[in-house]
Amino acid sequence: MGVPHAEPKSNQLFWKNVGLRGGIAAVTKPDKEVLLQAVLDGKINPGTVFTKSFDLDHIQDAYEAMSNRDAIKSLIIVNDK
Secondary structure, eight states: OOOOSSOOOHHHHHHTTOOOOOOOOOOOHHHHHHHHHHHHTTSOOTTOOOOEEEEGGGHHHHHHHHHTTSOSSEEEEOOOO
16 A cells, blocks of 8 residues: 555566556445545554565465455565575
């Protein structure tokens, strides 16, 4: 949610053939009301976006964690190896 707070390291992304994309989320009014109430009830911490981290070599695990509802959002860490 939101935009990155740091400049992506494009050289590292380029040499690993990684693409970086973003888009808007379609959140309906009922969704907003449910989410707002969950935040107000303390069920959701809005400051926590990424719930799991994975390195680039384990990106498939990141997708599976989100698909299985083990992670809300997966953070992919790109290291210069």
